[in-house]
Amino acid sequence: MRDILVLYYSVHGGTRALAEAIARGVAEVPGMLPRVRTVPRVATVVERPEPPVPSDGPPYVELSDLEECAGLALGSPTRFGNMAAPMKYFWDQTSGAWLSGALAGKPACVFTSTGSLHGGQESTLLSMMLPLLHHGMFIVGLPFAGQPDVMSTRSGGTPYGASHHAGHDAGLDATAEELRLATALGRRLAEAARKLA
Secondary structure, eight states: OOEEEEEEOOSSSHHHHHHHHHHHHHHTSTTOEEEEEEOOOOOSOTTSOOOSSOSSSSOBOOHHHHHHOSEEEEEEEEETTEEOHHHHHHHTTOHHHHHHTTTTTOEEEEEEEESSTTSSHHHHHHHHHHHHHHTTOEEOOOOSTTOHHHHHOSSSOBTTBEEEEOOTTSOOOOOHHHHHHHHHHHHHHHHHHHHHO
């Protein structure tokens, strides 16, 4: 196995930008490939489900993506200090993978985007780790050592994972520091997966 699953949900593009940077970091590691996937929106109106294939962007994740990956990068925008409902809905359906141990022993990392600088970046990253720990995954973070941007960033980027401050109207693009940290996180995850393999 050499695919790293980069699984994210994004509404305004901030989380997607981090996912793309993480995928670039994964691709920098010889023998490792990013497999980028997303999840559909969750609607209260069930008469209008999402189409089976998104109109643009990566395909929707399937449970087989979890089984086949060598590692996982999980990303979601912040919703009150937690992952967004569509991502939570997906994880609530993974009990079969949990029972089989499909993710046990694989490395994982997390990333997020928030509307405000103090909008719950770190609590979202920490709460996204919980299902991954239940699945038996090893968590990979961004250490201060070797990542000077973690110490100097004035927007996103934490030792718990990559993050982006999008602004209250989602009008702020990812900064160079945020993208460097996301790329470094993808590279670090892929290196860990290669060593564990």
